[in-house]
Amino acid sequence: MRRAVTAYRRQIFLLMAVYIGLMWLVWPHVHTATSLPLKVALALVPLVPMSAALWLIVMDVVGGDELQQRVHLIALSIATGVTCAASFMAGVLCAAGVLVLGGDDLMWVLPATALIYAAANWVVGRRYGGLGCS
Amino acid sequence: MKNRLRELRDRHAWSQGDLAEQLEVSRQTVNAIETGKYDPSLPLAFRIAKLFRMNIESIFEPGKE
Numbered sequence: 759m760r761r762a763v764t765a766y767r768r769q770i771f772l773l774m775a776v777y778i779g780l781m782w783l784v785w786p787h788v789h790t791a792t793s794l795p796l797k798v799a800l801a802l803v804p805l806v807p808m809s810a811a812l813w814l815i816v817m818d819v820v821g822g823d824e825l826q827q828r829v830h831l832i833a834l835s836i837a838t839g840v841t842c843a844a845s846f847m848a849g850v851l852c853a854a855g856v857l858v859l860g861g862d863d864l865m866w867v868l869p870a871t872a873l874i875y876a877a878a879n880w881v882v883g884r885r886y887g888g889l890g891c892s
Numbered sequence: 893m894k895n896r897l898r899e900l901r902d903r904h905a906w907s908q909g910d911l912a913e914q915l916e917v918s919r920q921t922v923n924a925i926e927t928g929k930y931d932p933s934l935p936l937a938f939r940i941a942k943l944f945r946m947n948i949e950s951i952f953e954p955g956k957e
Contacts, residue, residue, distance in 0.1 A: 823921050824917070824921070824932070824933050825917070825918070826918060883920075887920060887927055888920065
């Protein structure tokens with residue numbers, strides 16, 4: 759089981775590295791690309807490693823035992839709740855003209871959810887004796 | 893909820909990993925049940941009882957809720 763966790767972590771880190779690399783290398787060209795199809799393709803390329811990582815996470819949750827699934831569920835509820843509340847607050851402030859938000863800011867919703875999820879997973883896992891996030 | 897999982901596991905000289913493997917759960921789950929941090933679902937409680945050839949109520953007893 760420990761070997762599977764190590765392989766899972768390695769795959770997640772690899773996909774995240776690919777994602778960061780793509781954002782670093784490809785994203786700057788999105789604004790300068792002249793043709794629309796190229797612009798769309800460049801903009802959506804980072805979704806490939808991100809989708810693969812999400813798929814791996816889903817498979818990890820599905821393959822977990824009942825306590826692991828409970829920890830994932832609690833962590834996901836916390837992450838979703840916090841992100842929804844923060845997004846709603848930002849949206850309301852934006853609509854009121856207090857805050858100015860661009861489309862680029864929406865890109866932070868998923869990483870923020872993932873970070874809160876990882877932190878919540880670790881904290882909740884510790885409550886049950888250190889399951890942590892795999 | 894109190895349980896006798898640790899005692900029963902010791903009696904069989906099984907490690908938490910051994911028991912986890914037989915119950916098809918993680919070692920952390922066995923640890924959480926043993927330390928009373930997690931109450932197993934009914935199906936898992938039945939699997940534990942079947943493994944030790946005992947009744948559920950002779951392994952688990954309700955604590956003060």
